Amino acid sequence: MAQPMYQQIADDLRIKIETGELAPGAQLPTELELRENYNASRNTIRDAIKRLTSLGAVETKPGQGTFVVQKIDPFVTILTDDPKRGIVGENATYLSEVSESHREARLTTPRVEIQVPSGEIARRLRVESGTQVISRHQQRFIDEIPWSLQTSYYPMEFVTSGKAPRLLIAEDMPDGVVSYLEEAMGIRQVGYRDWITARTPDSNEQSFFRISHDATVFEIFRTGFDEDATPVRLTVTIFPADRNQFIVNVGKAPGPQYE
Amino acid sequence: MAQPMYQQIADDLRIKIETGELAPGAQLPTELELRENYNASRNTIRDAIKRLTSLGAVETKPGQGTFVVQKIDPFVTILTDDPKRGIVGENATYLSEVSESHREARLTTPRVEIQVPSGEIARRLRVESGTQVISRHQQRFIDEIPWSLQTSYYPMEFVTSGKAPRLLIAEDMPDGVVSYLEEAMGIRQVGYRDWITARTPDSNEQSFFRISHDATVFEIFRTGFDEDATPVRLTVTIFPADRNQFIVNVGKAPGPQYE
DNA sequence: GGGTATTTGTCCGTATGTATT
DNA sequence: AAATACATACGGACAAATACC
Numbered sequence: 029m030a031q032p033m034y035q036q037i038a039d040d041l042r043i044k045i046e047t048g049e050l051a052p053g054a055q056l057p058t059e060l061e062l063r064e065n066y067n068a069s070r071n072t073i074r075d076a077i078k079r080l081t082s083l084g085a086v087e088t089k090p091g092q093g094t095f096v097v098q099k100i101d102p103f104v105t106i107l108t109d110d111p112k113r114g115i116v117g118e119n120a121t122y123l124s125e126v127s128e129s130h131r132e133a134r135l136t137t138p139r140v141e142i143q144v145p146s147g148e149i150a151r152r153l154r155v156e157s158g159t160q161v162i163s164r165h166q167q168r169f170i171d172e173i174p175w176s177l178q179t180s181y182y183p184m185e186f187v188t189s190g191k192a193p194r195l196l197i198a199e200d201m202p203d204g205v206v207s208y209l210e211e212a213m214g215i216r217q218v219g220y221r222d223w224i225t226a227r228t229p230d231s232n233e234q235s236f237f238r239i240s241h242d243a244t245v246f247e248i249f250r251t252g253f254d255e256d257a258t259p260v261r262l263t264v265t266i267f268p269a270d271r272n273q274f275i276v277n278v279g280k281a282p283g284p285q286y287e
Numbered sequence: 288m289a290q291p292m293y294q295q296i297a298d299d300l301r302i303k304i305e306t307g308e309l310a311p312g313a314q315l316p317t318e319l320e321l322r323e324n325y326n327a328s329r330n331t332i333r334d335a336i337k338r339l340t341s342l343g344a345v346e347t348k349p350g351q352g353t354f355v356v357q358k359i360d361p362f363v364t365i366l367t368d369d370p371k372r373g374i375v376g377e378n379a380t381y382l383s384e385v386s387e388s389h390r391e392a393r394l395t396t397p398r399v400e401i402q403v404p405s406g407e408i409a410r411r412l413r414v415e416s417g418t419q420v421i422s423r424h425q426q427r428f429i430d431e432i433p434w435s436l437q438t439s440y441y442p443m444e445f446v447t448s449g450k451a452p453r454l455l456i457a458e459d460m461p462d463g464v465v466s467y468l469e470e471a472m473g474i475r476q477v478g479y480r481d482w483i484t485a486r487t488p489d490s491n492e493q494s495f496f497r498i499s500h501d502a503t504v505f506e507i508f509r510t511g512f513d514e515d516a517t518p519v520r521l522t523v524t525i526f527p528a529d530r531n532q533f534i535v536n537v538g539k540a541p542g543p544q545y546e
Numbered sequence: 547g548g549g550t551a552t553t554t555g556t557c558c559g560t561a562t563g564t565a566t567t
Numbered sequence: 568a569a570a571t572a573c574a575t576a577c578g579g580a581c582a583a584a585t586a587c588c
Contacts, residue, residue, distance in 0.1 A: 032574080032575060032576090033575080033576075034575075034576085058552080058553060058554085059553075059554070060552095060553085068576080068577090069576060069577045069578065070577090070578085071575095071576070071577070071578085072575080072576060072577080074554085074555090075575085075576090077554095079500070082341070082487070082500065082501040083487055083500075084487070088553095088554065088555090089553090089554080089584085089585080090553070090554045090555065090583065090584045090585070091552075091553055091554065091583075091584035091585030091586075092552090092553070092554080092584080092585060092586080093552090093553065093554080094553090094554085102484075104482075107535045107537070108367070108535065108537050217538075218538050218539040219536065219537055219538025219539035219540040220536075220537050220538065220540060221534060221535065221536050221537075221540040222533075222534065222535040222536075222537075223363075223532060223533075223534055224483070224532060224533040224534070224535070225361075225528070225532045226485050226503050226505065226528035227503075227528070228341070228342055228343070228503075241338075241341065241342075242341040242501050244485050244486075244487075244503040244528070246485065251540075253538075253539065253540055253541055255539070257539070257540075257541035269484070269485035269486070269503070273482065273483060273484045274481075274482070274483040275480060275481065275482055275483070276366045276367065276480065276481040276483070276535050277478070277479075277480050278366070278367050278478055278479050278480075278481075279476075279477050279478025279479065279512075280477040280478035280512065280514070280516070281478040281479060281480040281512055281516075282512060282516035291555080291556060291557090292556080292557075293556075293557085317571085317572060317573085318572075318573070319571095319572080327557080327558090328557060328558045328559070329558095329559090330556095330557070330558070330559085331556080331557060331558080333573085333574090334556085334557090336573095347572090347573060347574090348565085348566080348572090348573080349564065349565045349566070349572070349573045349574065350564080350565040350566030350567070350571070350572055350573065351565085351566060351567080351571090351572070351573080352571090352572065352573080353572090353573080
């Protein structure tokens with residue numbers, strides 16, 4: 029046996045999917061039918077299907093069947109801001125990028141919390157661990173598909189000093205928090221750093237994005253800095269890898285995005 | 288049964304790993320022992336372990352046992368070139384970044400091929416599909432751990448014109464291909480665009496990186512442009528997500544890397 | 547709403563193969 | 568060569584989710 033049987037079955041089905049014999053959205057034969065087609069036991073068929081789900085080629089729905097996944101048209105985020113536009117709020121950038129591509133973006137109103145951050149958050153925002161921070165959490169959708177989960181963290185003294193009370197208000201800031209902080213506190217964000225990682229989703233992310241436990245999500249930490257190189261904000265965004273890609277432009281790179 | 292049994296067992300083992308009760312590198316009890324510990328069948332134990340492998344928490348070795356994975360110290364690549372350094376070869380950047388972190392980098396000598404590129408490669412390099420291109424492929428290691436797979440593509444006329452013959456020589460160019468092209472052909476790369484995606488590894492990548500089929504790799508397409516905004520090269524690099532992270536600096540961001 | 551058929555999910559037991567020590 | 572440990576494959580039983588009448 030060169031290849032295990034479940035692997036051969038998975039490959040055969042994968043080829044049928046790639047050639048279009050099984051179209052996107054189409055239902056695969058049921059486990060019982062596949063069992064007869066391939067003359068294998070149901071468990072072996074199930075192993076083959078598990079292989080395909082972990083490749084992201086099919087999805088199973090209890091009580092209904094197994095279906096070829098609809099490939100989602102990926103949304104591309106430009107991490108390096110357009111210099112002509114200057115550094116603006118991420119949400120404004122997000123909304124304009126999406127509308128440029130003729131798709132409909134939507135954000136939830138922020139959920140504002142006072143938290144004691146995890147060690148990683150505290151380290152990146154450079155506050156002492158054990159102190160409190162303000163967190164603002166938003167969900168983002170494109171064409172009503174859940175697209176990303178974003179949480180921004182700010183040092184607690186921004187509100188305890190009385191200077192930036194609107195950080196605690198559960199409302200979106202259309203001009204962006206960055207420009208609000210400049211108006212209210214004189215803090216200028218002169219640059220930022222994105223730290224890009226990938227991992228498997230936790231259970232919250234699995235249910236929000238409706239992805240399986242062995243899918244992949246990007247986790248991007250964006251730290252904004254003022255002129256003294258002090259972090260003024262940290263934004264952590266989770267993007268499912270099946271519907272998100274990123275662009276970094278350096279030097280003279282043409283067009284906004286496409287050739 | 289709120290949670291399925293295999294899930295509870297997986298969670299219990301995961302907690303023991305996170306708390307350090309099962310140290311990195313340690314061997315888990317064998318399937319037979321776990322079966323007695325949890326009073327479950329061997330198949331159920333195996334389902335729990337599959338869950339942990341897909342999380343990347345453990346790895347199984349036939350004939351030996353199941354082991355807590357040694358977390359690899361991730362290597363961080365800066366995608367936005369340091370402006371003081373200017374735009375130099377990726378390999379030079381790679382070697383210097385690694386040596387700055389006191390780790391040992393190594394590259395294989397390039398494997399040079401003439402290929403008819405796939406549609407995606409042709410589109411990104413903006414050559415007509417069906418025409419030939421030069422490809423140069425290298426494997427990169429850090430401390431002898433396989434770290435990335437890189438393939439660069441160049442338009443065929445760079446050598447058919449007789450101007451850049453060294454592109455066909457299977458030798459690393461320590462100063463970088465970019466500066467060679469400038470010397471030899473007068474082509475200046477004035478900028479580049481990185482396009483960042485993530486996916487599961489193909490079988491080549493699985494065996495080279497020694498990762499499982501449901502791991503994740505970053506696939507980064509770097510297109511270099513000359514002053515006419517014409518692509519002069521395309522570099523595709525595969526990075527396993529368990530040992531690679533990326534940084535993008537925009538505006539004034541402090542330090543090279545760490546706070 | 548309820549009942550039934552269909553389909554996938556979980557769990558068990560067993561046998562045999564393959565890799566490593 | 569033998570023992571150990573994981574990998575593959577079979578079969579069966581019941582549960583849970585969904586669709587349909």
